[in-house]
Amino acid sequence: MNNLSITSELYLDGNKFEGTVPRDLSGGTLMVIDLHDNELSGKLDMSLWNRSSLKVLNLAGNHITGKIHPQICSFTRLELLDISSNNLTGSVPNCSCMLLHFLNLSGNSLSSHISYPFFNISSLIALDIRNNQFAGNLHWICYLDNIRLLSLGGNKFEGQVTPNLCELLHLRIIDLSHNKLSGSLPSCIGNFFFKGDRGDQIFQVVLTSLPYSLKPYDNPYGLRGFSFTTKGNMYTYGRSFFVSMSGVDLSANMLHGEIPWELGNMSHIKSLNLSYNFFVGPIPETFGGMEEIESLDLSHNELSGPIPWQLVRLCSLGVFSVAYNNLSGCIPNSGQLGSFGMESYLANTNLHKITQGNMCTPSLDPIAEEDVCEMFGDPILYMVMAAGFILAFWATVAFSLFHPYGTSVMFKL
8 A cells, every 4th residue: 555646535445454554654645544344453553644634534343453543633634533343442642633523433442531522522523432431421512512413322421411411402313321320311401403404504514625425425424324223223324314313312321300391392303212210200291292203212210100192192103112110000002102012011010901992990900911991991892781681681581471481481490
């Protein structure tokens, strides 16, 4: 590679190249280096790199070890950096002079204690640092003025979900799952609008500055997508994830208190996961206003009370779970809620199926498999059975008293 005269872009991704990343890459006007998804290993030594023109560096999906070399801070024109899914360790150098738009460090073993931004994060549109060992609180996220995707899951962040999060008006995807966050959930999170805008001026600025081959993409991050868990699976969103996906994942933390009713104001959200926390109290009735939601997971909490009937309005709901709570009353059988199996409602002792007559009576024996509400819940069926019994009784009496054969039978008895 040192002998190649490449003037603009170098794409060697998706092969089986081995060995180390070239140590001496100097001169030229190379704007893109894409070596992701190969078999590269060894340390990432950029001490002799002289790439002042570099805008895109993608080394994701290799076996690179060691620390992130401070030389990376000299790439002041770098707008996209993806070194995810490697074996990098140590802290992240403080590169406050860089104006990155897309940063992906996920899937490594990095361990910085983040109390201040290690990049000039006011320019970031997407930040993915999932599945590392990052620690500290979340107060620093208030500087992410232009962020659209904020993915911090699978780390060791602690403290409360800061209300400063609500000041980030452009957020589309928020993943704070599998951390050590505690305290109550700020009600202002319900102010997120989550409505995509293809005419976003920030994206246009990024598109005009990136190489021509990347410009046709709605999402400037055209080399490798960002991931988000929804509907129980991990999905990778590529070219248009900013407008096709919106969601909040706060699962597997230590959050407690009641779920703020204001969250129901997020009418354009598509995925909400609050599972594996310690939330108490009722499911907010306002959740019926989340018109576009496709995945709602409230399982493994301490929620109580009935399932609000307003949830039957959620026509786009494809995945739903309130399992392992303390809910009671009837399971609505209309709308999308009627299409989910009992696995969505497991381990709620006082929660019962609803009958065809929209009636439900709690079981006298919680261990019994057949609920009383299923046996006697339909008043019409009950009336028909009672009338049939009465008619059969009087018909038998009349037959016994007035029919000759019936009379002879009675005398014999």
